[in-house]
Amino acid sequence: MMRRRMRYIIEHPDRMLELTQEHVWLVAISVLIAMLIGIPIGILITRLRWLEGSVIGVTGVLYTVPSLALFSVLMPYTGLGARTVIIALVLYSLLAIVRNTVTGIDEVPRPTLDAARGMGMTGSQRLLLVELPLALPVILAGVRLATVAAIGIATVGALLGAGGLGQLIFDGIARGSTDRIVAGAISASVLALVADWALAQLGGRLRRDVQIAGR
Amino acid sequence: MITLEHVSKTFTSHGQTVTAVDDVSLEVGEGELHVLIGPSGSGKTTTMRMINCLETPTGGRITVDGRDVQTMNVVDLRRGIGYVIQQGGLFPHFTVADNVAVVPRLLGWPRQKRRQRAEELLALVGLPPELFADRYPRQLSGGQQQRVGVARALAADPPIVLMDEPFGAVDPITRKQLQRELRRIQAEVRKTIVFVTHDIAEAFLLGDRIVLMAEGRIVQNATPADLLRNPADPFVTSFIGEDRGLRSLRFTSLAELAGPAPPGARPNGMILPGTLSILDAGRELAAHRDAAGDGIWVGDTTGQPIGYLTFQQFATVLGESLGDDAETPHDETAHAIHH
Ligand SMILES: Nc1ncnc2c1ncn2[C@@H]1O[C@H](COP(=O)(O)OP(=O)(O)OP(=O)(O)O)[C@@H](O)[C@H]1O
Numbered sequence: 197m198m199r200r201r202m203r204y205i206i207e208h209p210d211r212m213l214e215l216t217q218e219h220v221w222l223v224a225i226s227v228l229i230a231m232l233i234g235i236p237i238g239i240l241i242t243r244l245r246w247l248e249g250s251v252i253g254v255t256g257v258l259y260t261v262p263s264l265a266l267f268s269v270l271m272p273y274t275g276l277g278a279r280t281v282i283i284a285l286v287l288y289s290l291l292a293i294v295r296n297t298v299t300g301i302d303e304v305p306r307p308t309l310d311a312a313r314g315m316g317m318t319g320s321q322r323l324l325l326v327e328l329p330l331a332l333p334v335i336l337a338g339v340r341l342a343t344v345a346a347i348g349i350a351t352v353g354a355l356l357g358a359g360g361l362g363q364l365i366f367d368g369i370a371r372g373s374t375d376r377i378v379a380g381a382i383s384a385s386v387l388a389l390v391a392d393w394a395l396a397q398l399g400g401r402l403r404r405d406v407q408i409a410g411r
Numbered sequence: 412m413i414t415l416e417h418v419s420k421t422f423t424s425h426g427q428t429v430t431a432v433d434d435v436s437l438e439v440g441e442g443e444l445h446v447l448i449g450p451s452g453s454g455k456t457t458t459m460r461m462i463n464c465l466e467t468p469t470g471g472r473i474t475v476d477g478r479d480v481q482t483m484n485v486v487d488l489r490r491g492i493g494y495v496i497q498q499g500g501l502f503p504h505f506t507v508a509d510n511v512a513v514v515p516r517l518l519g520w521p522r523q524k525r526r527q528r529a530e531e532l533l534a535l536v537g538l539p540p541e542l543f544a545d546r547y548p549r550q551l552s553g554g555q556q557q558r559v560g561v562a563r564a565l566a567a568d569p570p571i572v573l574m575d576e577p578f579g580a581v582d583p584i585t586r587k588q589l590q591r592e593l594r595r596i597q598a599e600v601r602k603t604i605v606f607v608t609h610d611i612a613e614a615f616l617l618g619d620r621i622v623l624m625a626e627g628r629i630v631q632n633a634t635p636a637d638l639l640r641n642p643a644d645p646f647v648t649s650f651i652g653e654d655r656g657l658r659s660l661r662f663t664s665l666a667e668l669a670g671p672a673p674p675g676a677r678p679n680g681m682i683l684p685g686t687l688s689i690l691d692a693g694r695e696l697a698a699h700r701d702a703a704g705d706g707i708w709v710g711d712t713t714g715q716p717i718g719y720l721t722f723q724q725f726a727t728v729l730g731e732s733l734g735d736d737a738e739t740p741h742d743e744t745a746h747a748i749h750h
């Protein structure tokens with residue numbers, strides 16, 4: 197039974213590879229953009245504390261909007277295609293990345309920060325030499341959360357013609373082909389597991405490097 | 412030279428105000444080491460942190476080399492002041508050598524020179540560089556981390572050093588070595604040092620002056636000898652006397668310590684019997700605040716002078732003995748663990 201359901205994957209390796217690549221690309225580019233926006237916003241919040249409530253609030257609300265609803269809100273402005281999906285994925289990823297950046301920096305031990313100031317580091321030296329390196333494992337945990345979520349949400353993006361593994365699922369639904377649905381769903385899940393595992397490994401290594409006694 | 416003129420600091424947290432430092436005036440001369448000592452929460456750390464602008468005074472003025480610290484560039488000010496932080500505060504993601512060399516790095520020293528300096532200082536604080544330079548702080552014991560903190564403060568050879576309980580977590584034997592080392596460095600290069608401790612013996616051993624604080628105020632600011640001879644009030648006496656280390660001083664007599672009398676000098680009235688313990692001699696001195704001269708005459712049982720002990724020697728001995736005594740319980744513990 198299972199073997200038969202996997203038939204599509206086995207018989208169309210090229211197609212599988214192509215869709216997986218599309219999917220990875222969608223997610224990677226979105227999470228990357230979210231990092232480029234979210235990490236600076238997180239840093240800004242630790243400097244201008246009054247921003248915290250509203251920024252975390254807005255990204256939090258964004259996070260709870262169902263993906264189809266978000267797509268349909270964006271579509272009138274951004275049209276069909278990968279662009280809309282990427283924008284939506286960026287918006288979804290922001291919460292985890294901003295929040296973890298703030299948490300990571302907040303968790304830098306007080307004496308360590310005091311030492312950085314006491315040694316005469318400037319604000320930017322403190323950020324680059326102390327705060328960001330020490331916050332990195334926590335930021336990476338946010339990236340990991342965002343990535344796994346984005347891999348799932350990106351499947352829905354196929355509805356907008358953005359491609360990716362969701363394509364198989366919707367093709368399967370349209371043609372009544374369970375094989376395709378299974379192929380799409382399983383591949384997306386495996387992709388999420390692999391990404392989760394890989395980022396966890398990376399995070400573990402980083403954490404070991406910056407481990408703080410007693411933290 | 413560091414001066415504090417009527418400096419105060421109040422913190423406000425959760426609607427409550429705490430006066431951490433209350434009208435403190437202090438003058439630490441070039442090349443002097445002043446010890447701040449006093450009960451927990453008496454404002455020692457806060458006083459120290461206002462000197463390198465980690466806290467802003469709510470009243471008064473602080474100058475370093477004649478310049479008001481508030482008007483100085485904080486980054487330059489801090490790079491010129493070594494700082495040993497109470498809780499260690501090492502950078503967990505830097506190796507020990509990189510931690511030590513952090514100020515030289517900020518000052519733009521070349522890599523080679525930084526490394527060399529770090530190794531030099533690690534050796535100085537008793538951490539062989541070949542064993543420790545490339546480790547991370549978490550791979551060090553608390554006492555070893557503290558020593559790295561001391562090395563870090565000295566790395567760029569700052570003329571001023573603030574040391575907040577730098578040897579608090581170091582075992583008594585190593586602490587003694589570090590104290591001697593600091594005294595040696597101090598005799599050679601004469602830095603201007605503010606040193607916080609809870610250890611009265613350490614204060615006597617290292618301080619040119621001892622500043623005793625309580626509840627944010629200075630209770631007494633005196634040389635170690637004067638502190639013994641003229642304690643300002645019962646609090647000072649009790650603070651000096653309450654230290655458990657003083658027990659050992661019951662078993663050391665004045666006669667054991669007295670040196671020959673200075674030629675030509677004559678006893679000036681008070682002659683303490685040589686059989687008196689150091690502890691009792693200290694009490695006796697406290698009771699006779701007006702005792703003249705710069706030392707104590709020691710006599711035999713008949714009251715004939717047999718020797719002389721300067722107040723400075725007395726203070727140093729007190730410091731040394733207290734340190735020795737502190738080792739005893741530790742050694743017993745070590746013994747108990749090994750068996
Ligand atoms: N950032 C702060 N906010 C509020 N109160 C503070 C702050 N820093 C210090 N205090 C308070 O100021 C007082 C003096 O603290 P300080 O750290 O200077 O004491 P200390 O003499 O160094 O004590 P210890 O020997 O325990 O290190 C304490 O009552 C403390 O609770």
Ligand SMILES: [Mg+2]
Nearest residue numbers: 455456457497
């Ligand atoms: Mg303190």
